[in-house]
Amino acid sequence: MGIACVAFIGPQNNPxxxxxxxxxxxxxxxxxxxxxxxxxDAVEEKVLxxxxxxxxxxxxxxxxxPTEDYKVYGYLTNTHVKVLLLLDDEGAVKDExxxxxxxxxxxxxxxxxxxxxHKFGLPLSSPRFDAAVDGVVSIYRGAGASQxxxxx
Amino acid sequence: xxxxxPAPSPGVVAKxxxxxxxxxxxxxxxxxxxxxxxxxxxxPAAAAALEAVGYRVGQQxxxxxxxxxxxxxxxxxxxxxxxxxxxxxxxxxxxxxxKTNHRGVYVLQDNGFRWLQxxxxxxxxxxxxxxxxxxxxxxxYLHLPCGIVRGALCHLGVICTVEADPKQMPSCTFTIRxxx
Amino acid sequence: MLRSGPTGARxxxxxxxxxxxxxxxxxxxxxxxxxxxxxxIEEVNKQLEQMGYNMGIRLVDEFLAKAKISRCSxxxxxxxxxxxxxxxxxxxxxxxxxxxxxxxxxxxLVLTDNxxxxxxxxxxxxxxxxxxxxxxxxxxxxxxxxxxxVECRWVSDMLRGDDCYELRLKLKEHRDEKFPYKDDD
Numbered sequence: 001m002g003i004a005c006v007a008f009i010g011p012q013n014n015p016x017x018x019x020x021x022x023x024x025x026x027x028x029x030x031x032x033x034x035x036x037x038x039x040x041d042a043v044e045e046k047v048l049x050x051x052x053x054x055x056x057x058x059x060x061x062x063x064x065x066p067t068e069d070y071k072v073y074g075y076l077t078n079t080h081v082k083v084l085l086l087l088d089d090e091g092a093v094k095d096e097x098x099x100x101x102x103x104x105x106x107x108x109x110x111x112x113x114x115x116x117x118h119k120f121g122l123p124l125s126s127p128r129f130d131a132a133v134d135g136v137v138s139i140y141r142g143a144g145a146s147q148x149x150x151x152x
Numbered sequence: 153x154x155x156x157x158p159a160p161s162p163g164v165v166a167k168x169x170x171x172x173x174x175x176x177x178x179x180x181x182x183x184x185x186x187x188x189x190x191x192x193x194x195x196p197a198a199a200a201a202l203e204a205v206g207y208r209v210g211q212q213x214x215x216x217x218x219x220x221x222x223x224x225x226x227x228x229x230x231x232x233x234x235x236x237x238x239x240x241x242x243x244x245x246x247x248x249x250x251k252t253n254h255r256g257v258y259v260l261q262d263n264g265f266r267w268l269q270x271x272x273x274x275x276x277x278x279x280x281x282x283x284x285x286x287x288x289x290x291x292x293y294l295h296l297p298c299g300i301v302r303g304a305l306c307h308l309g310v311i312c313t314v315e316a317d318p319k320q321m322p323s324c325t326f327t328i329r330x331x332x
Numbered sequence: 333m334l335r336s337g338p339t340g341a342r343x344x345x346x347x348x349x350x351x352x353x354x355x356x357x358x359x360x361x362x363x364x365x366x367x368x369x370x371x372x373i374e375e376v377n378k379q380l381e382q383m384g385y386n387m388g389i390r391l392v393d394e395f396l397a398k399a400k401i402s403r404c405s406x407x408x409x410x411x412x413x414x415x416x417x418x419x420x421x422x423x424x425x426x427x428x429x430x431x432x433x434x435x436x437x438x439x440x441l442v443l444t445d446n447x448x449x450x451x452x453x454x455x456x457x458x459x460x461x462x463x464x465x466x467x468x469x470x471x472x473x474x475x476x477x478x479x480x481x482v483e484c485r486w487v488s489d490m491l492r493g494d495d496c497y498e499l500r501l502k503l504k505e506h507r508d509e510k511f512p513y514k515d516d517d
Contacts, residue, residue: 011309058222078218079307110215114353114451116360117458120211120307128453173352173447174422176394180387181355185362188383192369201365208361209354216353242354296358 001097001140002088004070006133007036008109010121011080017124021137031069032086039064039072039084047076059106060099075102081109101140108132179270186292199295206299213300214307217241227330230308231258238304243267243297256330265324267297273321290318301326347398347421356450363463373460380462384469391470392477395421407480407503408432411439414471423447427499437503441471446490446497454491463491468499481505 008017020032042064061074064084071093075083083105087093112118112129185205189198217238224230235247239262249261271293274286294316302314311331318324362383366376399417415427425447431440448464462468468484475482481504488498 076223077215078221078224079215080309106219110219111451112453113215114212114357115453116208116357116364116451117453117455118212126453171352171356171447171450172349172424173355174347174394175350176347176391177422178350178355178358180390181358181362181383184383184386185358187386188379189365201369205358205361205365208364209357212357212361213354241351244350 001093001101003085003101003137003140004088005032005035005084005086006105006137007032007082007084007086008105008124009036009040009082009084012121013040014121015123016081017129019130019133035067035070035072035086036084038067039074040082042072043074043076043082046074060095060102062095073098073102075106077106077109083109097140101136104136105133108136179267182267182293182296183270185296190292199292202292202295203299203302206296206301207303207306210300210303210305211307213238213242214304217304218308224308227310228252230305230310231328233308234301234304235260242300256332258328258330260326260328261323262326263323265297265318265322268293268318268322268324271321286321287318290321290324291316294318294324298326301328347394352424352447353450356447359448359466360452363461367458367461373458377460377462377465380465381469381472384466384471385473385476386469387466388470388473388475389477391418391422392474395474406436407506408436408439410475410478410480411441411501414474415441418474419443431500439501440487441499441501442488443497443499444490444495449491449497452491459492462486462489464489464497471499471501475501479507481507 003021005021006017006019007015010016018029018032018036020028024032043061046061046064059075059077061076064072064074066072070086070088073085073087075085077083083102085098085101087098108129109124112124112126113120115126118124118126185202189201192198193201218224218233221233221237224233231250235250239245239247243262243266245262245264245266247260248263249259251259251261268290271286271290274282278286298314298316302312305312305314305328310328313329313331315327315329316324317327363376363380366379367373370376370379395418398421399413401413401417411429415429420426425443425445427441427443429439430442432438446464446467448467452463454461454463464486468486472482472484483502483504485500486498487500488494488496490497
């Protein structure tokens with residue numbers, strides 16, 4: 001799975017964490033910020049749409065929108081934290097596989113937030129979290145990971 | 153294939169079983185924190201400190217306890233979550249009674265509030281002085297749990313105040329007032 | 333209402349259990365609050381130790397009510413009981429007792445699993461903080477109740493990058509009173 005970028009945005013649309021997997025130039029960061037900004041609008045729309053009776057109220061929001069370079073997927077926690085994944089896969093990506101990444105990232109965030117020295121509302125600054133995100137990304141970068149199955 | 157670490161099996165992310173500890177550890181920690189903060193500060197300052205301690209815990213527990221839950225909807229749904237799952241996880245039982253005036257005030261009643269169990273209520277027929285002292289002591293123990301409840305609710309998007317009333321120990325009511 | 337279950341096997345007395353995360357998070361939040369109230373980290377360390385001491389003197393009653401221990405008159409026996417019975421009873425972890433001094437008045441309690449430290453990442457600015465100091469106080473308080481005056485201090489801390497948690501115990505005085513809970517008579 002070509003994870004290009006992982007982003008966490010807080011309840012007030014405050015930036016919490018932005019990680020470009022490959023080293024990014026200033027230009028690339030600007031592009032990422034722009035994509036994320038649009039993605040947040042898409043998240044709001046999706047959440048409003050999903051409010052119908054009987055609709056499954058999942059954290060996973062699915063594909064928010066494709067841009068020229070990325071497929072942007074979204075996830076919304078009950079504490080209104082938005083997690084975004086920018087994938088640069090050429091081919092099909094299974095929802096299942098993306099969901100799995102989100103769940104792991106969510107778990108990492110919850111544990112980081114459980115650090116007594118964590119400050120809600122401020123950007124995440126945890127070396128442990130950084131390393132763990134790296135770990136998740138590397139697991140899912142394997143061939144076939146986008147399809148939900150894994151190959152070693 | 154060489155060089156690629158084995159991938160986790162597809163499916164639910166494995167979770168370690170929750171770590172347990174003796175309840176008495178928490179009881180004594182709470183009792184000590186009440187003593188500690190009241191020893192160095194005036195009543196209101198100590199109350200604020202204990203509430204702040206609880207508030208942070210509430211935010212963190214809101215993250216932990218809602219992690220695997222489907223999305224909570226409106227205010228009432230969130231409050232019901234607090235009355236059931238959250239209360240159960242934290243106080244080992246659900247809230248016994250929930251009332252609302254449908255205008256932003258919710259009253260939660262817990263007939264056996266766990267965190268007051270160690271405090272013995274004054275004997276029936278005690279003089280008012282004794283009763284008041286017992287009530288003040290109970291109130292000092294309630295800042296922390298009120299903070300937890302308020303922290304959780306605020307972190308879930310329900311901005312409010314939470315006030316406890318140890319009417320008849322160990323029975324206790326918690327009044328949530330939604331801020332417009 | 334708290335003492336449920338029979339006093340079962342020697343190593344598994346039934347104290348009411350809870351999910352440890354509430355305890356861990358509450359302790360962490362207290363530490364945070366003390367830091368913002370006191371600012372001086374040494375003072376915070378002292379407050380944590382004192383808090384632990386007050387908890388320790390009351391924990392002893394809980395422990396002795398549940399544990400079937402025979403007279404425990406030596407410092408050596410006591411250290412073993414703390415490591416192998418008390419810690420498991422309250423925190424579901426064990427410690428090893430090592431590094432005895434030749435005169436048997438000093439030893440170390442070594443833990444690699446410490447519930448207090450779950451989720452904790454100590455920022456650089458709090459390098460001087462002895463985060464787990466409450467435990468040092470608990471041990472000091474508990475041992476005082478069985479007539480042993482000890483000094484407890486942390487010499488290793490995984491939160492600061494060491495490979496274990498090591499609490500150094502130093503016996504200052506052992507008041508020679510009969511241990512109140514005799515197994516004979």
